[in-house]
Amino acid sequence: MSALxxxxxxxxxxxxxxxxxxxxxxxxxxxxxxxxxxxxxxMVSRDFGRFLELREASLDALFSYLPWIFVVxxxxxxxxxxxxxxxxxxxxxxxxxxxxxxxxxxxxFLAGWxxxxxxxxxxxxxxxxxxxxxxxxxxxxxxxxxxTLLAAAVLLAIGxxxxxxxxxxxxxxxxxxxxxxxxxxxGLPQTQEFVGKWFGGYVERVVSxxxxxxxxxxxxxxxxxxxxxxxxxxxxxxxxxCGMLVLGQTKTN
Amino acid sequence: MxxxxxxxxxxxxxxxxxxxxxxxxxxxxxxxxxxxxxxxxYGPIRAVDGISFEVRRGDVLGFLGPNGAGKTxxxxxxxxxxxxxxxxxxxxxxxVAADRLAVSRRIGYLPEDAPAYGEMTVEAFLRFIAEAxxxxxxxxxxxxxxxxxxxxxxxxxxxxxxxxxxxxxxxLAQALIHDPEVLILDEPTxxxxxxxxxxxxxxxxxxxxxxxxxxxxxxxxxxxRVCNRAVILSEGRILVDSTPEDLVSQAPGHNAVRxxxxxxxxxxxxxxxxxxxxxxxxxxxPGGEVEAQPAAGENRLNEVLAxxxxxxxxxxxxxxxxxxxLFRDVTRGVAA
Numbered sequence: 109m110s111a112l113x114x115x116x117x118x119x120x121x122x123x124x125x126x127x128x129x130x131x132x133x134x135x136x137x138x139x140x141x142x143x144x145x146x147x148x149x150x151m152v153s154r155d156f157g158r159f160l161e162l163r164e165a166s167l168d169a170l171f172s173y174l175p176w177i178f179v180v181x182x183x184x185x186x187x188x189x190x191x192x193x194x195x196x197x198x199x200x201x202x203x204x205x206x207x208x209x210x211x212x213x214x215x216x217f218l219a220g221w222x223x224x225x226x227x228x229x230x231x232x233x234x235x236x237x238x239x240x241x242x243x244x245x246x247x248x249x250x251x252x253x254x255x256t257l258l259a260a261a262v263l264l265a266i267g268x269x270x271x272x273x274x275x276x277x278x279x280x281x282x283x284x285x286x287x288x289x290x291x292x293x294x295g296l297p298q299t300q301e302f303v304g305k306w307f308g309g310y311v312e313r314v315v316s317x318x319x320x321x322x323x324x325x326x327x328x329x330x331x332x333x334x335x336x337x338x339x340x341x342x343x344x345x346x347x348x349x350c351g352m353l354v355l356g357q358t359k360t361n
Numbered sequence: 362m363x364x365x366x367x368x369x370x371x372x373x374x375x376x377x378x379x380x381x382x383x384x385x386x387x388x389x390x391x392x393x394x395x396x397x398x399x400x401x402x403y404g405p406i407r408a409v410d411g412i413s414f415e416v417r418r419g420d421v422l423g424f425l426g427p428n429g430a431g432k433t434x435x436x437x438x439x440x441x442x443x444x445x446x447x448x449x450x451x452x453x454x455x456x457v458a459a460d461r462l463a464v465s466r467r468i469g470y471l472p473e474d475a476p477a478y479g480e481m482t483v484e485a486f487l488r489f490i491a492e493a494x495x496x497x498x499x500x501x502x503x504x505x506x507x508x509x510x511x512x513x514x515x516x517x518x519x520x521x522x523x524x525x526x527x528x529x530x531x532x533l534a535q536a537l538i539h540d541p542e543v544l545i546l547d548e549p550t551x552x553x554x555x556x557x558x559x560x561x562x563x564x565x566x567x568x569x570x571x572x573x574x575x576x577x578x579x580x581x582x583x584x585x586r587v588c589n590r591a592v593i594l595s596e597g598r599i600l601v602d603s604t605p606e607d608l609v610s611q612a613p614g615h616n617a618v619r620x621x622x623x624x625x626x627x628x629x630x631x632x633x634x635x636x637x638x639x640x641x642x643x644x645x646x647p648g649g650e651v652e653a654q655p656a657a658g659e660n661r662l663n664e665v666l667a668x669x670x671x672x673x674x675x676x677x678x679x680x681x682x683x684x685x686x687l688f689r690d691v692t693r694g695v696a697a
Binding site: 114117118120121122124125129132133196197198200201203204205206207208359360 | 437440441442443462465466468470472473474476477478479480481489490492493494495535
């Protein structure tokens with residue numbers, strides 16, 4: 109076994125357990141229903157997506173609001189993952205099995221991500237509809253799904269960090285929502301204008317390069333740009349590593 | 362390590378002499394757990410303070426001690442869940458700090474309160490453990506352990522719906538699923554009713570062959586029933602490392618003789634006993650009984666009866682030492 113594979117020993121078992129865990133309780137199904145209702149509403153609403161008014165065979169109306177739905181729903185998916193282990197003491201069982209901290213952490217992350225991917229894939233009727241009504245840009249739709257999964261990954265990594273930080277699921281949820289909202293607010297034009305006014309153009313450019321919304325939008329337009337892809341990958345990995353370090357400290361409390 | 366390596370460094374005996382080697386059954390089992398100078402602080406509190414001991418195959422070692430003595434912390438360090446501030450733990454020859462994964466494959470561990478995933482069924486939970494342990498014959502191992510821990514009847518129930526006794530057995534089952542050489546059980550019977558306790562204790566006793574077991578408890582009867590070694594911990598230090606039988610014989614009041622004087626003067630009998638050179642003390646108890654305590658806890662029933670002489674006595678009893686009295690004496694000495 110290579111040193112890297114050894115580092116993530118036990119990942120598969122944790123992934124499988126956690127993924128099945130979402131469907132073992134009503135919580136997983138409730139999450140899916142809320143996600144689909146919210147995304148469907150924002151897509152066709154006259155105040156937001158205006159899908160019906162636009163008369164375009166495009167799913168921009170659906171995708172552009174998904175990050176804002178994720179800000180609330182992804183922390184709900186993540187909150188249980190470590191807080192519950194630590195509250196019930198099973199973290200001690202888990203981390204004395206032949207499972208590494210990194211392996212279990214990544215296993216939980218992938219389980220949550222896979223669950224989110226299943227939820228997102230349930231938006232297929234929207235794809236079916238635009239294909240029926242017109243001739244959509246398939247590249248943009250594919251890129252939008254990629255962008256959605258990457259945004260889910262970053263926010264999930266944030267949620268997991270706060271789940272490792274607090275034994276209380278509600279606290280973990282609220283902190284994760286706050287951090288995720290902050291992460292998204294960086295990308296709003298108003299924020300960037302404010303930063304530019306006070307700190308100058310250079311800082312404004314740095315801050316705007318950290319905007320999840322901008323990178324998300326770039327990808328959903330069908331441009332799979334390397335720097336936008338790297339943005340999501342690096343931030344996801346960064347939050348995951350931070351979370352592993354936090355868990356190393358909090359596991360025994 | 363040099364000391365334990367010593368027998369290996371003896372030059373090999375000629376082949377002809379091999380048949381005369383002492384039978385292995387008499388030799389003590391190999392050392393499976395070796396703890397040296399183990400220390401852990403929680404802030405300013407020293408939870409474990411430089412403890413050292415060895416546990417051999419076939420041993421059932423009981424960690425005794427008041428709450429907060431450091432039993433749980435020591436066990437967490439043996440299993441590799443906690444890192445020690447100082448000192449080392451070696452399990453089956455492997456340093457825990459160097460290779461926790463290899464050690465975890467050889468250890469079965471029941472953490473305090475037997476945590477388990479409540480929403481899973483007993484069977485699914487054990488399947489997860491088997492998968493995490495990468496067992497090849499997982500289904501056979503699950504069936505075997507369901508049988509050993511008497512869990513057949515609840516295999517389809519979720520863990521959260523089980524009684525405490527069953528939950529504890531689920532915890533034992535997950536610790537046993539890979540037939541480990543080393544079992545670490547943190548308060549395996551705590552909070553169970555007397556019947557459940559007896560079931561778990563019998564289970565532990567039946568597991569002791571061919572492995573080593575370390576269990577913590579604050580129930581002294583339990584140590585007497587299941588352990589062949591007892592370590593008393595207090596404030597992070599080892600106060601006593603002995604066998605339960607030895608502890609009993611050291612306990613205050615061991616082999617004290619009590620009786621009732623039916624004809625004659627109890628005071629006079631007590632005085633006569635007190636004069637004997639083997640007698641540490643003799644007195645009339647508030648209830649009218651006479652108690653004679655032989656020096657050094659020796660059994661002196663014959664001498665006592667001889668000293669009674671012309672008096673007539675009844676209800677003669679030789680007391681056994683009580684572990685809890687020794688425990689109180691020993692641990693109070695530290696606290697004072």
